[in-house]
Amino acid sequence: MRGGPTLLRAHEGYLRQRAEEVGYSGQILFQELRARGYRGSYETVKLFVRPLRTRASKRRARARAIHWRYDYVMPDYRRAYVPGGPYFFTVNTYRRQTFLTDADVRSALREAIGTLRLTYPFVIEAWVLLPEHMHAL
Numbered sequence: 001m002r003g004g005p006t007l008l009r010a011h012e013g014y015l016r017q018r019a020e021e022v023g024y025s026g027q028i029l030f031q032e033l034r035a036r037g038y039r040g041s042y043e044t045v046k047l048f049v050r051p052l053r054t055r056a057s058k059r060r061a062r063a064r065a066i067h068w069r070y071d072y073v074m075p076d077y078r079r080a081y082v083p084g085g086p087y088f089f090t091v092n093t094y095r096r097q098t099f100l101t102d103a104d105v106r107s108a109l110r111e112a113i114g115t116l117r118l119t120y121p122f123v124i125e126a127w128v129l130l131p132e133h134m135h136a137l
Helices: 009-022 026-035 042-065 103-119
Strands: 089-092 127-129 133-136
Touching: 009 026, 009 042, 026 042
Parallel strands: none
Antiparallel strands: 089 133, 127 133
């Protein structure tokens, strides 16, 4: 936020942290801020959230622009399944494109992993992120 002191300045950190969680909804954020003592206008909150929403939208669009498809079918290997056991895996980018060095792509990857953890709880003990692939344990 630029300029001098505003009623919103005291809530800026909360807004940045909470905006993504509520889908960048200015209405929800405004209601929550009112409950936290904010006495400014909805318009001010809306104008603050707009660039955050735009940046997030660009990150998602960029991630969707990457073509995810298989050139071959993975063989049906037999694996010993051990509940809670450790797994080592490697993920390669499509045609070994070197886009994992891009900050927006890394952010989208973290977001995707976070979403997966909600459905399939798991822990990543260690990982190595290289320009065109990653290893994880």
